Amino acid sequence: MNSKLRLFALLFLPFNLFSQGDPAIDSLNQLLSQHTEADTIRVNLLNELGVEYWVVDPKESEYYGQQALTLADSLSYTSGVAYAYDVIGVAHWTQGKYTTALDYLINALTSYQRLGHTLYAANTMLNIGLIYYEQKDLELALQFFQEALSKYLVFGDAINVATALGNIGNVYFDMSEYNRADSSFREALELYKKVKDPYSIALSYGSLGDISTVTGQYNQALMYYQQSLELSREIGDLHGIAITLYHVGKMYREQQKFIQAEEYLMQSMDVARQVNDQKQLQDIYLELKELENARGNYKQAIRYFEQYIALKDTLFNEEKARQIAELQTVYETQQKEQEIALQNERIQTLNQKARTDSLLRYGLILGLIVLGTVAYLILSRQRLRIRKNREIYSAQQALTRAELENAKLKEAELAQKLTFKSKELTSYTVNFIQKSELFEELKVGLKQLRQARSDEVSKKVSSLTRLVDQHTNIDRDWEEFRRFFEDVHQDFLEKLRETYPDLTQGELKLCALLKLKMNLKEAASILGISPESVKTARYRLRKKLELNKEDDLIDFMQNFEASDSATVS
Template sequence: MTYIIVTKLRYLFALLILIASHFSRAAQITDSLNHALKSYTSKDSVRVDMLNELSYSYWIMDPAKAEILSKEALEIATNQSYLKGMAMANRSIGVASWAQGNYEEGLNVLLTALSQYQLLKDTLNIANVKLNTGLIYSEQNSFAEALLYYQDALKTFRYLNKPERSVNTLNHIGVLYQRQGNTELAKSTYNEALEVSRLQNYAYGKSTALSNLSNLFQRSGKLDSAIVYAREALQIQEESNDLNGEAFSLYNLGIIYQKLENYELTHEYLQRALKEAEVISSKKLKRDCYWQLKQTAKMRGNYQEALQYAEQYNIVNDSLFNAEKLREFVRLENRFSLEKNAQELKLKDQEVDILQKAAVIDRLWRNSAILVIVAILLISYFIYSRQRINLKRKQELFSKNEEIYRTNAALTEAELENARWKEIELNQKIEFKNKELTSYALNFVQKNEVLEEIKSSIGELKKSPNGVTAKELNSLNKLVSSSMHIDKDWQDFKRQFEEVHTNFFTNLKTQFPTLSSNELKLCALLKLNMNLKEASTVMGISPESVKTARYRLRKKLGLGRSDNLVEHIISLEIKMNE
């Protein structure tokens, strides 16, 4: 029985210690805030902020009054559409509800505050509300939900570089692990909180972590370590005037010495804890101190003293029992009222929904009938208008097409006539150029033939003995030979040929890249329809060589035996020009 009571008391004081700094600060500013609030009567955002600040100072001292103040702040903030004030008021109502044991209402209001802070993008207060929500879930033994909210809050506090808030959250998480029986995780979390507190010189966080570690060691039977940590925590709490923390540490030391059967020190520390409980008005601590003092007196054999403590315990316990019952009754009444209101609102919503649906259906039928009539009229008018417009357009289009047809017919006839004259003129020019080319090529042939005859005559003269020396005849023969093979005549011929047959050689070479220069010459001569002898004279080779060249050319052009070489070259030019 004693162990169960001690365990429950540890959990309770773990929560009280974590909010001790808040209690100390609230006691100092409450009077000044009350005075300022009385002198400021305007119902605006300034009064909302003052009410919220005053409510914050009453969170633990008087949660019922804190709730009243926050509800007034919420009403004014709602009328003023002051979202920041609404969010803080809802958070205060949620914490006050938690402190009074109204967990369901507290959760609902805190979730509303959370959504409002999310709209404000107030990252710090989002984390604060999550921490408060985690406390309620922890009280309801919903450890998974509590841990989730704690961890989210811790992540934000670390991101915002808020070490003190991080330490407080770590202590809450450690208490949660301890309540679940996970001693190792609880110990590592408390040690992390202690380390950060020492780095930041954060007295409250340090004393809280030390108290939690002392409690942990006490439960695991490591009483010497528990005493060391509890005394260090007590020293810090006395220096920082942390009355709640000091009361818990004194009570914890009393329990430790009771386990060590050192009843004198047990009695001393429990009596000191009882005095602190009177100062901070903690009935729960007074009740538990009386119970442990009764147990200690009983262990010492002082039954008269034990009876006195038992009577004091019963008085305080009955007072707490009645308060808790009243709180439970209020909580149940609130839940019933909320559920009843929710049911009534649901029924009213259903009735309104039915009436709205009926009105919507009636309105839809009426509007649909009107729309159908209007649509029929509009469609009829549209069809009539379109028919008139289409008829008019068809008439205009017919007139335009008729005019365009007459104009195009006249233009076409003039263009055709013009094209015929241009074609006749072009053909005449091509024919004249071809005649020039043929004449030039024939002159070329005649010149080479004359030179050939002169060459033959020189050969005859060389054979006859007369005054002309063989040396002079040889010189003249070389001159004739060089005149027969000079390239200038060919270049002149090529230039004039391409004036008539543009890009003939380029296109031919592109299509058949393996053609040699002599084969290109032969293609040009064949294009002019020259015979073997004429081609051989122009090219300066024998007719047999021309035949051989024609044979090779046919192979490179991919012609068969039945294909006409001249016709093929002419057709190639036509294709290349298309």
């Protein structure tokens, strides 16, 4: 469902010192610079700055949230800690780091529940639900949305109730439960009308238009889309305008009204370019390809499809570059933290040694005074012996600590290398699958064109098909994949060959994919065969491995020579 999710910003907590409006960032920075005392007021200022930076600069938001968390924790300021968890969690979410975001938001939820802050717990539940929704985990998303709704109904807050209903409607839509989705959207719409929220009213009309379109009620869909479009234009919501125009164009294309479809899609493209909405442009190119294909303009359809693929590759490469940069940042941060910890440990050791030396020195002086001059020579020799023993002991202790620290650093480095290699393998596997799927999709499209065109075009399409076939040779890609795989799972394939010498090269490939827990569709895409062929290959593999019916093939691969994943080259 290509609609806009309402990003539910957290409400300010009761301990807030300022108004409920969003204060300017420069004003908050000025207040923070004036209030240098490490107290709860400073915690609140840091958290508010984190909230203001959510959309402007998520990394800055994360920075201020972390500062607030550290200070609040040192003050045992539980409300400030809970709020800081929320700030950091949403900051990670807006950067696309869903796993980390969920960790912080769940900590925030637990803290709010412990404090009895029911409303803020509901807000956090809604945000957690939105993350699960973006990850397509619809069951969990629905669970959190419904729990948040039940709490909002107790407070009677119309905006919060409507927001929860809208998100529940989105989940039902994606589950194809259109009656439930329609009911949720209509309830939300009535509440938004009561509070006079034009942005959300436009969003609700658009959602109702989507439902009418998929259920074939095109006249009703057009009415809803027009109402959404009028409101979006009134409030200047260019993203909303682009999305609504796109849906109207798509609806007309499904009705075979090609002239109207092209008109609305072109308008949507112009607006999307104004706001540089690359993902929306990608959807528009794909829909224009479908339009020209339906018209029989296959050359133009191919041009739009090429624009779609180019933009898709650009967005994919940008996302991959962002992920690599994040991995590098995490690695550098961990290195700095280790250096700081090592320096602190050295300082503590030196301070302890200084205190010990002082105590010993005073003891020796006192002993010399008590014993007097008669025992001077004896005590001097004893003190020299003690000092030498202490130096030997200190040297031995220092050597032992150095060896232990070196071992820990090597262990940490080994773990980091393993993590990086695993993520590198995962990234390459995803790219491998996407490449295979792209070529397969292009081949299918070319076959359709060959059946629908003249002999001359058919020859050209056949040439392009051969070109695609040449590029879909996955041998070289498989060698690259095998290299990444063996970096993470050393000797796995070699040990399989030694234990089961009858395994073919194709069966060894299948074993590697099972080691990565790939499903039938993913394995079929990489191996270049159908899912049914993968099933047959798995059945033959089980026989060669002499597995019983109750033995799980994937579990067998995970447990086979498990120690192979413990080392990294």
